[in-house]
Amino acid sequence: SLASSTSAAAVGADVSSRPVLRGVVFDMDGTLTVPNLDFAAMYRRCGVDPQLDILAELATRPPAQAQAAYAVIEEMEQQGRDTLQLMPGAREVAVWLAAHQIPTALVTRNTRRTVDVLDRLLQTAAPTLTLDVVISRDDERYPPKPDPAALYAIAERWQTSPTNLVMVGDSPANDIGFGRAANAVTALLDTGRRYHEQQTSESHATP
Structure with a gap:
């Protein structure tokens, strides 16, 4: 689930070498929301x-x-x-992040109109959670994932290193590749077990 994937990213490294969590960056389709486009x-x-x-x-x-x-x-x-719906576990993650005042961001190729629908769903699920940074396809300042420019910009806005961020997504190439390109911690959400372990081992490696 999304909750367990995010927790694994937070606790997967040795405590002495683990980066300090300063923010979580999410993909949208298949990560925060149930995929519903053909x-x-x-x-x-x-x-x-x-x-x-x-x-x-x-x-x-x-x-x-x-x-x-x-x-x-x-x-x-x-x-x-x-017909947009939150992914199973998304509500629990949103509540946890809001309770711990951890900044959150979204990087997606969806339009801002679609992100606004997600915002309403998240506000219903976790009223105290706010997506601090949203980069949609309407924002032409940054190339699409896996180019890491957007992730560097988010880290700069939060005045931290990308190594202190967790990138959560469901695509090894676009989301995990995006995180790795900036040396962020990564969490692959593979609810359908679509990816072979060997295929994801390189993409899913964390710093």
């Missing part, structure tokens, strides 16, 4: 190869074609907002 259908409807980055690919398309695809994405994302 990305295969989205790529198919937009006519984009599933191996490509859909947003980067659409940026190269003729305006009319790109606009039609963006309309498909917005339609599907609105359906996702309408």
Whole structure:
């Protein structure tokens, strides 16, 4: 669960060498919220190869074609907002972090509109929790994960080192790779046991 994954990251290292926890950075889909978008259908409807980055690919398309695809994405994302739910364990983690006054951040390729729905869910679950930093795809200052620029910016804002942050996500490549690139502690949430232990051992290594 999310609660056990985050706890494991906090207690997994030897006490004498363990970084001091100064903040937790979360992914959104599959981490804080239950995945509810059919990305295969989205790529198919937009006519984009599933191996490509859909947003980067659409940026190269003729305006009319790109606009039609963006309309498909917005339609599907609105359906996702309408049915958004917290992941099992997310409420407990939110309550614990709020009680211990640990700063939290979110780095996601969702839009700010979708993040606002998450905010409302979190406020219902843990009224005292506030996402201190939110970096969504509407924020063009930072490249998408796994480029670590956003994580460095969060650490700078919190006046700490990335080594004192925990990055929690469900993707070895994007989330764990993102954390490792900045030497943050990482926690992989693999609720579906999709990843082979050998595959994640390198990505999941903590400093």
